[in-house]
Amino acid sequence: MVLAFKVFEVVEEMDFATIASKLKNYKMVEIEEINGREVETGFEIVSLEERDGKLVGNVIESFIVSLSYKGEEFRAPVSVSTLFEFYRYRDRILLIIAAKKPRANRIASIFSTILSARKAAILEAQIPAETLKALHEERPGSTKVVFFDGVKLPGVDKLSLYGEQLADTTLYSEYLKLGKVWYVVFEAEEGIVIGVTRNCVVTFFSKIDIDSALDYIREKIIPLTVKP
CATH class of the missing domain: 3.30.310 (TATA-Binding Protein)
Structure with missing residues (x-):
């Protein structure tokens, strides 16, 4: 769940x-x-x-x-x-x-x-775009999805990269020129899959109890935030 x-x-x-x-x-x-x-x-x-x-x-x-x-x-x-x-x-x-x-x-x-x-x-709470960007780039093989917002293309609100597309560093670099990283889904070192947005919506896609999820948020997500 x-x-x-x-x-x-x-x-x-x-x-x-x-x-x-x-x-x-x-x-x-x-x-x-x-x-x-x-x-x-x-x-x-x-x-x-x-x-x-x-x-x-x-x-x-x-x-x-x-x-x-x-x-x-x-x-x-x-x-x-x-x-x-x-x-x-x-x-x-x-x-x-x-x-x-x-x-x-x-x-x-x-x-x-x-x-x-x-x-x-x-x-x-706010996580800087550069911090989410680093979250992906430090362990690119663990990333499942990246969304970009603030896209400069007419009529386009968001861009996304999924799965094998993330291995295309040229495409990723092009998207970075067009927008900022808004949302990243990644597999953490603990083996759980997590999605995080810049405005600190945190979603656990792997099976985890609520106390362990809260522990992870306190230990790993909150330190990524900056004062609004």
Whole structure:
């Protein structure tokens, strides 16, 4: 199963105690009625705790979905739980959200609003294009895919190289002249296949448990980032 994460950075100066005091037991819900039963929908933060230099918790998002069964339409409540952690790295605080980009962005935006009066308290973490370029060039045989953005060709947003195309150093050099490395899929030394974008969307394509994935992000991905 593919595991997806996105990394953000807290750019407004605050410590774990401040973050915890604002997020702990935060709840923004409404009561809705389904078939005579009252249910909560909305957003809440649960199980927030500091451990091993990390502030870890879960977001529970609850909502109503419409379902169809043999021609019959009915509504049902659904909850989705998302793990997150704030992580100290040197003089910075990073936020790792265990979700695909749309949900991760939504949660980070809500956190930013809770933590600060300004929405820009939390920004996407950034990996320089040159760093992703080096990630491929240091071990080119391990790279599976490279995407380029900022392409100068009219009507072309992105270029890509897959598999055997990556062995064509002339084609790779031509693409570098036309754009910047945006996304790299590679096999790490640990034998796992990982995709990384410049705005720190991290996807694990190999079988891996969530704790090991988080360890890899802390040890190998976050050091590649620079302050926004």
